[in-house]
Amino acid sequence: MKVIFDEKNAVSFFKQIDQSIIGDDILKLLKRQVNLQFNFDLDEVGEELEFQILEFEEAGGRKENNLSIVYNKNKKDVVFCLNDIDCNNDVLLLENISTKVKEAYKVLIGEVGEEIEVLSDLFLNINDVSVQENIEIGSKDFKSWEDIGIFNRPFSSIVIVDRYMFKGPEIGGNYGLFEYNLKKIIGALFKNQSQKTNLTFIYQINPFVSRTNQNYDEGPDIIKLKQKVKNAVKSLNRHCPEPNINFIAVPKGKISDDHDRHIITNYLRIKSGDTLVYFDSQGDIITHSNEFDIYSMARKKYRDTTISLVGKLNIIVNETLNQFGNRCLLSDPEKIKNIINF
Numbered sequence: 231m232k233v234i235f236d237e238k239n240a241v242s243f244f245k246q247i248d249q250s251i252i253g254d255d256i257l258k259l260l261k262r263q264v265n266l267q268f269n270f271d272l273d274e275v276g277e278e279l280e281f282q283i284l285e286f287e288e289a290g291g292r293k294e295n296n297l298s299i300v301y302n303k304n305k306k307d308v309v310f311c312l313n314d315i316d317c318n319n320d321v322l323l324l325e326n327i328s329t330k331v332k333e334a335y336k337v338l339i340g341e342v343g344e345e346i347e348v349l350s351d352l353f354l355n356i357n358d359v360s361v362q363e364n365i366e367i368g369s370k371d372f373k374s375w376e377d378i379g380i381f382n383r384p385f386s387s388i389v390i391v392d393r394y395m396f397k398g399p400e401i402g403g404n405y406g407l408f409e410y411n412l413k414k415i416i417g418a419l420f421k422n423q424s425q426k427t428n429l430t431f432i433y434q435i436n437p438f439v440s441r442t443n444q445n446y447d448e449g450p451d452i453i454k455l456k457q458k459v460k461n462a463v464k465s466l467n468r469h470c471p472e473p474n475i476n477f478i479a480v481p482k483g484k485i486s487d488d489h490d491r492h493i494i495t496n497y498l499r500i501k502s503g504d505t506l507v508y509f510d511s512q513g514d515i516i517t518h519s520n521e522f523d524i525y526s527m528a529r530k531k532y533r534d535t536t537i538s539l540v541g542k543l544n545i546i547v548n549e550t551l552n553q554f555g556n557r558c559l560l561s562d563p564e565k566i567k568n569i570i571n572f
Contacts, residue, residue, distance in 0.1 A: 261289035352528035474561035
């Protein structure tokens with residue numbers, strides 16, 4: 231993750247720090263947790279701004295955490311558009327932004343005067359200025375998966391991993407509870423989206439035993455499931471473009487506990503308990519888990535562990551597509567390697 235400032239945005243940011251109740255917290259986050267890029271040379275700016283930026287150079291922990299500071303003197307003075315986004319994990323604070331890129335909801339981005347507002351989205355809870363939240367299932371703050379809407383952030387890709395999320399028949403079993411769990415998760419995450427994105431599901435099947443074996447599981451009808459997912463995407467946002475949808479059916483035994491039950495986006499990771507299927511059709515809790523965790527990628531440690539997890543998931547996906555690709559469904563059948571990327 232890199233936070234990128236144009237000169238006028240840097241000036242505006244430092245002016246807002248003392249006026250904001252979380253200004254110091256944001257400053258500390260920038261100093262100790264993220265990479266920085268300034269689209270100007272320090273020799274070109276005033277003395278006050280130069281000293282303010284040099285504080286980032288001198289902040290303790292940057293070198294130990296391998297955090298970079300880059301000065302991009304060759305930045306072109308043009309309107310920033312969707313095609314100019316190099317990394318969907320960056321935070322862009324720029325002087326000239328097209329309306330389309332702001333409305334796309336693919337990246338955290340803001341113009342002059344919006345710096346604190348945009349950077350505050352790196353926190354999960356403004357009151358606690360937290361980058362990690364522990365959510366109790368069934369508490370007043372989480373009665374349904376719809377309640378994760380407060381953690382909605384821009385994204386270009388989502389990966390949802392749960393061995394058993396599609397297990398069982400359409401009536402009964404986890405697959406039969408799609409409407410009360412995964413549909414609500416997807417709807418809450420896509421509710422502000424206006425551009426094409428990627429959505430990948432990784433789950434387990436077990437078609438390699440006898441059909442009479444109680445553990446036999448060939449997985450859901452993927453074509454029918456794809457339509458359910460498309461409907462879920464548009465459930466709270468009928469104008470949302472259909473994402474590039476991938477279904478990765480992994481043979482039993484390939485997904486370990488460490489790699490299971492996650493929702494990963496560009497700025498967030500949700501780590502679930504024993505399942506992502508928390509509720510039945512009446513809204514009653516059916517999971518044995520008491521809580522789940524949400525992590526902001528603003529903290530370097532959380533970024534590093536998520537990057538490691540994504541790497542391991544890509545290995546699982548690559549092996550599955552290589553050996554059992556006929557049991558999967560890809561939005562682009564030509565792309566069969568490292569499809570998980572942000």
